[in-house]
Amino acid sequence: MSDDLRGLNDLDRLIHEPARLLIVTILSTAASADFLFLQREAGLTRGNLSAHLSKLEEAGYVKIEKTFKGKLPLTVCKLTAKGQKAYVAYRQQMQSFMDKTG
Amino acid sequence: MSDDLRGLNDLDRLIHEPARLLIVTILSTAASADFLFLQREAGLTRGNLSAHLSKLEEAGYVKIEKTFKGKLPLTVCKLTAKGQKAYVAYRQQMQSFMDKTG
DNA sequence: GCAATGCGGTTTGTATTGCAAACTAGTTTG
DNA sequence: CAAACTAGTTTGCAATACAAACCGCATTGC
Known part of the structure; x- marks a missing residue:
């Protein structure tokens, strides 16, 4: 086992954080979502x-x-192209790790 | 998409940290490893x-x-049963997430 | 009319981190 | 014996993540 796993060290920490991974994942499939959703x-x-x-x-x-x-504030969020790209890259790195170490 | 992804919030942060995920992964396949390795x-x-x-x-x-x-210090590390278990659980959660959002 | 309550968020306080740089203790080399 | 190397540990600090307090506005109870 001398596979190159060090790629893990380059993971995008912004996305790696579970709460944000969750948020970004939801946004990636939802096109747009409001705060409460x-x-x-x-x-x-x-x-x-x-x-x-x-x-x-x-x-x-x-x-x-x-x-x-109506009269209440509403915050709507969308993933940007940059965000989408970062998300895809993250998934790819993580899946690659999972595959190599399966 | 109303899949239950909230499981991400229960990820073991100790293992989730990339450096440690790397360490634990290496140990999980190496039986024992010294510090420099x-x-x-x-x-x-x-x-x-x-x-x-x-x-x-x-x-x-x-x-x-x-x-x-010889005369130099040598630090040898092993994964415990508990560590192995936590590692397996982590992988399983992460893979489950990947699968659900594939 | 005006306190109390609710809604949709933001800001603040704090304890925990992850990392780099400095340090330690012993060993070998010149 | 001084300088440099080995194998780590400790320290200093900036950046987190979370909970709890706060905020402005709107509605409800009285």
Whole structure:
């Protein structure tokens, strides 16, 4: 076993974080999702979700649009092309690891 | 897509950390490995490897034996049964995630 | 009319991390 | 005996992740 597994060390930490992996995964299949949908689906507290979304936005992985639903704020999130690409790359690296060490 | 992906939130963070995932993976196939072998194989600095091993030992995932090779210190590491179990569980969760979102 | 409650989030506080750089203890080399 | 090497450990610090407190606005109870 001298396979080159060191690729693990290059994993995108932003996506590697489970909560964010979850968020990005959901967004990757949903085209767009509002804050509360994400919260329920991911099982995160509002505070946590907010912080993680900010981080993903900062990285340019998601785009966040704030509008209103009637009179209440509504936050809608989308994966950007960059985010999609990073997600695909992450999956590919992780699957490659799983395959090599199966 | 309303699959239950929230399992990700229960991932064992100790193993999820890439450096440690690498270490544990190597140990899982090597039966036993000395410090320098691990360092080379995992591509970690000595400081980092030392810190991660301590953490894994604290958790009872690896057993560390300090002996001598001639007159030089030699640190030998093994995965414990507990560590092996945690590793298998981690892989299973991660693979399950990959499969569900393939 | 106005306190209390609820909604949709954001900010703050804190304890934990992961890493690099400095350090230690002993050994060999010049 | 001084300098350099081996095999690690400890330290310092910036960056996390999470919970809890907070915020502005809207509605409800009285």
